[in-house]
Amino acid sequence: MTSVVDGRGRVVLPRHVTEALELSEGDMIAFEKVEDHFVIRKVRAPERKLEEIMSWNPKRIGKPEPVSPKEMKEIWKS
Numbered sequence: 396m397t398s399v400v401d402g403r404g405r406v407v408l409p410r411h412v413t414e415a416l417e418l419s420e421g422d423m424i425a426f427e428k429v430e431d432h433f434v435i436r437k438v439r440a441p442e443r444k445l446e447e448i449m450s451w452n453p454k455r456i457g458k459p460e461p462v463s464p465k466e467m468k469e470i471w472k473s
Contacts, residue, residue, distance in 0.1 A: 408435075 398406045408418070416437045418424065423438040462470070 396409055396412075398409065400406050412435070416424070416435070418437060425436050425438045427434045427436065
């Protein structure tokens with residue numbers, strides 16, 4: 396299989412390649428040089444991991460105590 400590089404250095408991946416890699420618009424791919432050829436693989440985007448972390452919602456135990464502005468400044472100093 397072949398593909399053509401356009402004037403801006405872009406290449407269109409054949410449909411069966413994007414389907415095999417389960418790629419969709421906006422997905423990241425990596426090119427890894429192995430001896431005299433390159434391997435293309437799908438890369439998990441960093442923001443997806445951040446989204447997973449942000450969706451983590453621990454249960455709160457007890458009621459939060461109010462903090463004064465002065466106490467908050469002291470917290471940020473340490």
